[in-house]
Amino acid sequence: MKTTLEQKAKDISYKPVGQFEETRFEKIHNVIFSDSNVASIQVAHEIADLIRSKQEADEQCVLGLSTGSSPLRVYEELVRLHKEEGLTFSNVVTFNLDEYLPMERENRQSYWFFMHENLFNHIDIPKENINIPDGTVEGDEVIEYCLSYEKKIKKHGGLDFQLLGIGRTGHIGFNEPGSHYNSGTRVITLDHITRVDAGPTFFGIDNVPRKAITMGIATVRSAKRIVLLAWGQNKANIIKKTVEGDISSTVPATYLQEHENCTFVLDTGAGSELTRNKTPWLVDESLDWTEELTAKAVVWLCTLTGKSILSLTDKDYNDNGMSGLLALQDSYDLNIRMFNRLQHTITGWPGGKPNADDTKRPERAEPAQKRVIIFSPHPDDDVISMGGTLDRLIEQGHEVHVAYQTSGNIAVSDKEALKFAEISKRIYPSDEAQEIVDYIKAKKESSYDSKQVLRLKGDIRRGESYAAVRYLGLPDENVHFLDLPFYETGRIKKNNLSEADIKIMVDIIEKIQPHQIYAAGDLADPHGTHKVCLDAAFAAIDRLKSKPFMDDCWVWLYRGAWHEWDTNEIEMAVPMSPGQVLRKRNAIFAHQSQKDGVMFQGDDSREFWMRAEERNKETADRYNALGLADYAAMEAFVRYNF
Incomplete structure (x- = not known):
């Protein structure tokens, strides 16, 4: 029988901001933290507890792992637990979600490199227990390779725990929009938005591979436990679509709505567009109408109705879930109060206006020169x-x-740096200037800058500032x-x-x-x-x-x-x-x-x-x-x- 969201909320050990409350809008269990670091540590401890419980039962612990910025703090905490608290990974088998294609292991943009730099090089996991899709597989071998990856996961009894992030397209792994809920490990063509988001890591979208190997939706959904991490306001819209929207291949993460043991772990930014946070009066009419919440509701109502604050009527409030607010005061007084609140934020004197009444200004008048x-x-x-x-x-x-x-x-391109280096060489010929020119011309896209080049790029930014x-x-x-x-x-x-x-x-x-x-x-x-x-x-x-x-x-x-x-x-x-x-x-x-x-x-x-x-x-x-x-x-x- 499918576990209800309420039961999951009782079972979960996380300590979120407030308590999770099932609403008619939400279809995936989620917890929201004020600090993503705290959230990451709790996720890491759930993984550690699972590893230890499997060790006590003399069983392997099979983990599905992801890359990107979202799980970094989780991996840091797992490394700390290993080094400082004796957590061993000797019984752990890992399967990574995906890898770019083509991609050499030694390339700094490879997920093989990422996982070893951030986790595997710092723990005692046996090398033969690490499984990351091979980005060097070519031609007809790819199909057979993907099937063998799938078989290997099943041979180990499936994934005990799958850690996920989410992309702006709603992709999990590299399961882009259009992915089928029964899909297995396969090659996929990356969505343009996904490649745009990866562009900074590759120093430009032109360097981002167009294809990748990814676990499929069915592979992910077969995991016994799934935790998806999302941090920051830039993830808020896709989280709302995933948690509150209908299941659709256009947002592949919505397939997780049908998983019986899945939790989205969010920070306040990522959870900000959920109905219970964005418009809580639509969820619970018995709210504590603070001044801040009232202002939020009135601005939202104006946007919804296309009216100015002073034009709102009792009917506007009652028709949109805010009758409880009108019980506290009539719309006329409420409108004037909210109008004045916003009016008093406007000032042409951000340092305060000297010799002026500052009781209704955002900044104090004194001292006059700050x-x-x-x-x-x-x-x-x-x-x-x-x-x-x-x-x-x-x-x-x-x-x-x-x-x-x-x-x-690092935000200065090699092309820009080369221009300045060559100008410098012409004005004042020197061995250092020539070394910088030679280094940049010979540099590969995936190489790190030398200290000299970094100093030059920093000086360019200083001059512009x-x-x-x-x-x-x-x-x-x-x-x-x-x-x-x-x-x-x-x-x-x-x-x-x-x-x-x-x-x-x-x-x-x-x-x-x-x-x-x-x-x-x-x-x-x-x-x-x-x-x-x-x-x-x-x-x-x-x-x-x-x-x-x-x-x-x-x-x-x-x-x-x-x-x-x-x-x-x-x-x-x-x-x-x-x-x-x-x-x-x-x-x-x-x-x-x-x-x-x-x-x-x-x-x-x-x-x-x-x-x-x-x-x-x-x-x-x-x-x-x-x-x-x-x-x-x-x-x-x-x-x-x-």
């Missing part, structure tokens, strides 16, 4: 995400400092390059945040003693740098919060290039005139190495200046649609209360 630090994860996030606000702060006389947290060196903020009038002495050590690996995969990173952040905050700190609150960054930079900022602020100067310091979070704050979340909205939009564009243009074919675009093919302008215009349009003033563009911020 010391400000803007933390920029990459050397262009400052102007891309808050260039208009930066311009205003400088223009209005504040002491503004921009601190670039990382060098951004100076050019951008000089254009806005910021003096050079107020520009700081922190080069946080976690980033300086020369590869896509970064190190974990360290004490050295946090100390650098602490030192600059303590040196400047700011009244305002701006930091990137964008957790949907496709390669994770924004999140680590934000964690570094939070850790530094936490250490310094007892200092007297921090009593007068406010922290504002902006979003990066991928997402904007929901309108109801915004606590400060800085409008821009058409002229200021143009100034922001020109500042972004100073980052020439990130224009025309930028390497780390994420899932959006537009250039950064285009997405920034369109996002700022959309924010202003949303405000206007709610009945507020009509501006050309707006930048948005949320205050972090430490």
Whole structure:
């Protein structure tokens, strides 16, 4: 008999944010954590418990494993359990989901390389127990190879546990849209979106293989236990489709709805579009209507009905699951309160307006001239995400400092670096310049950069950063390059945040003693740098919060290039005139190495200046649609209360 979601919720040992509640919308058991690291550790411990229980029964433990960024922390914890707590993998047999085709094992983009670098090289699993699809199989051999892979899984009694991630197309493994629920291990042609998402790892989509070997849907579904991991807001839409949508080959992950022992482990970003989180009043009318929830509901209702806030009627609220809200106050007073809430977020004075009543403004008036630090994860996030606000702060006389947290060196293409190296060689001939030119010309796409090349690429980003903020009038002495050590690996995969990173952040905050700190609150960054930079900022602020100067310091979070704050979340909205939009564009243009074919675009093919302008215009349009003033563009911020 099929296990109900409620029974699964009782059985699961995870400690999520809140308790899982079955709703009429959800068809797959899921738990949501506020921290993906905590979630990953709990998944790792479930795997460890399974391994130990199999050892006690003198049985093999057969694991299905996945690659990508989602399971990395799980693998780190399994390695720690092995090294520090004696967890042995001597009875473990593993089968990986997939591999690119063609793909040599030694290639850094291969899943063979990934698994050994992140797990197998650090544990005591017998080499003969490791099974990863072979990306070198050719021609007619492929079909027979796939059948033999399938037979080998069955020979070991099937998968006891399958770890999954999920792609934006809803693919699990490389089972792309159109995959049949009875499919087995086979060769598949990769969806264009999948190849776009893999592009950064391969230094461009043109280098991403077009085919792969993958376990099939039926193979995955035969596992006794399935756990799917999804982190970040960029996974939110596909998670909603998978958990709440109908079973369809267009979203292959929906086939998991029919599995009796499957759990989706999510963070708050990935679970944000689920009905119980996005519109909880549709699930439970007996809600605690906090001010934040009320604002969220009213903005949603305006979007649904196409009305401004002050035009909403009792019928609009009652017809859309919000009768409980009207029981607390009538729609007229509610509408005015919510309108004023949003109106008071708008300010042309992001540093506070001197000699003005600040009771209804997002920022305080005093001190009139503030010391400000803007933390920029990459050397262009400052102007891309808050260039208009930066311009205003400088223009209005504040002491503004921009601190670039990382060098951004890996985002400079070899073509761009070669151009600068050859110019340098012509201006000042040297052995070092010639070595760099020779190295880049001989370099293979899958090779790491030399230290000299990385330094050159970092210098290119520095030069562009100076050019951008000089254009806005910021003096050079107020520009700081922190080069946080976690980033300086020369590869896509970064190190974990360290004490050295946090100390650098602490030192600059303590040196400047700011009244305002701006930091990137964008957790949907496709390669994770924004999140680590934000964690570094939070850790530094936490250490310094007892200092007297921090009593007068406010922290504002902006979003990066991928997402904007929901309108109801915004606590400060800085409008821009058409002229200021143009100034922001020109500042972004100073980052020439990130224009025309930028390497780390994420899932959006537009250039950064285009997405920034369109996002700022959309924010202003949303405000206007709610009945507020009509501006050309707006930048948005949320205050972090430490």
